[in-house]
Amino acid sequence: MIASLQLHRLDGHAAGTSGVWKPGEMARRAVVVRVAAAPGDLDGIGKIDASYSTDRIYRVRRSELGFWLDEEQVSPPLQKTYSRPSPQLSDRLLVASAGTEIAGYGELRFDSWSRRAEIEGLAVSAGFRGQGVGRSLIQELDERARQEPSTRCLWLETQNVNYPAVQFYRRMGFRLCGLDETLYRPGIPGLLPGEVALYFARDLA
Numbered sequence: 001m002i003a004s005l006q007l008h009r010l011d012g013h014a015a016g017t018s019g020v021w022k023p024g025e026m027a028r029r030a031v032v033v034r035v036a037a038a039p040g041d042l043d044g045i046g047k048i049d050a051s052y053s054t055d056r057i058y059r060v061r062r063s064e065l066g067f068w069l070d071e072e073q074v075s076p077p078l079q080k081t082y083s084r085p086s087p088q089l090s091d092r093l094l095v096a097s098a099g100t101e102i103a104g105y106g107e108l109r110f111d112s113w114s115r116r117a118e119i120e121g122l123a124v125s126a127g128f129r130g131q132g133v134g135r136s137l138i139q140e141l142d143e144r145a146r147q148e149p150s151t152r153c154l155w156l157e158t159q160n161v162n163y164p165a166v167q168f169y170r171r172m173g174f175r176l177c178g179l180d181e182t183l184y185r186p187g188i189p190g191l192l193p194g195e196v197a198l199y200f201a202r203d204l205a
């Protein structure tokens with residue numbers, strides 16, 4: 001499985017083992033996406049800063065038999081911190097590595113009943129965002145999902161307050177496929193008021 005995953009360069013082309021330097025960006029290091037292979041990768045994943053800040057959210061409104069999302073400005077901006085991920089090594093766990101540093105990670109879980117490939121975790125460290133790392137991770141997760149026979153779609157959970165992630169997933173071609181206003185129990189560390197689970201899916205054509 002490891003050998004069949006392509007390393008992915010930030011400019012969107014398949015790479016060798018070396019990744020790519022973008023001209024004129026001396027501070028930016030080459031990033032390659034690969035299967036997490038060693039305990040050091042897990043340490044790196046544990047150090048990823050997955051927190052984010054947003055001045056917009058999607059407020060979930062409802063009628064008796066329906067829901068809709070309203071874009072809403074929030075001031076001051078919301079700060080959200082996720083608990084540090086602690087996945088296990090497997091061929092479904094991918095890292096974006098920049099030399100010895102782990103810039104991001106993504107993990108898949110296959111649900112045999114629904115035949116969905118579920119993205120269990122995806123994060124790019126704050127200092128590496130906006131450089132195509134998230135796109136590369138999604139691309140490789142998609143390719144990994146296609147290796148599992150009969151898998152129909154990529155599926156994931158995010159939150160109505162994670163406006164940046166919703167923009168990212170929409171840009172990646174995911175569509176909203178549901179929500180759950182009861183999932184998050186009060187008292188979960190870091191839970192923000194009005195936080196609702198949103199689900200997105202992208203077909204594996």
Ligand SMILES: CC(C)(COP(=O)(O)OP(=O)(O)OC[C@H]1O[C@@H](n2cnc3c(N)ncnc32)[C@H](O)[C@@H]1OP(=O)(O)O)[C@@H](O)C(=O)NCCC(=O)NCCS
Nearest residue numbers: 122123124129130131132133134135158164165167168171
């Ligand atoms: C969401 C996240 C993974 C995106 O990763 P990233 O590396 O910054 O994304 P990329 O640079 O690959 O962006 C890919 C596309 O999404 C768009 N995008 C990314 N973040 C965006 C944002 N905040 N607003 C609007 N568009 C955005 C980019 O413009 C880009 O589009 P383009 O290629 O057409 O220009 C990253 O912001 C992150 O880790 N956030 C914190 C953790 C988190 O929320 N994880 C998701 C939990 S469900």
